[in-house]
Amino acid sequence: MSRNNKTNAASLLGVAIVAAALTAFAGLSQAQDAKPADAGQAPAKSWQSGIKRTDLVRHDLDVEGREVIQVLVDFDPGVTSPKHSHPGAEVAYVVSGTFEYQLEGQPNVTLKAGESLYIPAGTAHVAKNVGKDKASELATYIVKKDTPLLKIEQ
Template sequence: MSRINTRYAAGWLGVALVTATLGTFTGLAQAQESKAPAKNWQAGLSRTDLVRRDLDVDGREVIQVRVDFDAGVTSPKHSHPGVEIAYVIDGTFEYQLEGQPPVTLKAGDSLYIPAGIAHVAKNIGQGKGSELATYIVKKDTPLVVLQP
């Protein structure tokens, strides 16, 4: 009888250990994933996720975010696993796309950024600047890939 109880207890202990381990890893993964969109690339820059939807094209999704920059703030050099359309809501920005001369955009202007092209955005205005970024990207891949 004690042998059955020991096996029973050991089995439940194993289930509890696996459940706790998976819960910990899942919680960490979700915490990292949920922090990624809200995480500042540097002080003075923040993102607000607005829309994330699957497209009719297999393996693709559309993501739309608002990105707010304090005056003088520059994003790190980065790329995306698909195209980005940047629309300036407020302020003045300078965009530097790899291999192209800098482009200055003001409120109401937009810019098409091809997939995989490294780029930097800088708020060159006097106050806070905001852009609406729309991405058409591969699903289940990181949205932002930092470049050296």
């Protein structure tokens, strides 16, 4: 075997090893992504695709620089919102399903359809659909105008 053939063979072998390793790694990562978090349960759905917001009302208030915003928020089963806050107070009314709310500095609270919760301005919180079906809440915000409604917390 000539020197060039040995070099080419070594290069091809190196490329084949790297390709095999990358293929194995990709297969492993896909298998891990598909594995349920708990035995017998489907993988948790991402909040980006598992939460649907429908804007209902946005109106100026009689109070300078404030507005009311009302949104219907639908959560797929098992979906959890990111930890977030709002630039004003929120009243969350559960229209259907069951939610667990985690407000910073307070014990968790579970609410069913027909129950509501007051969330003070700037309070970081998380909402999770803990039921087996879609859950919906009616979120009413009294907030500062011209301020982003949602701030994702770390």
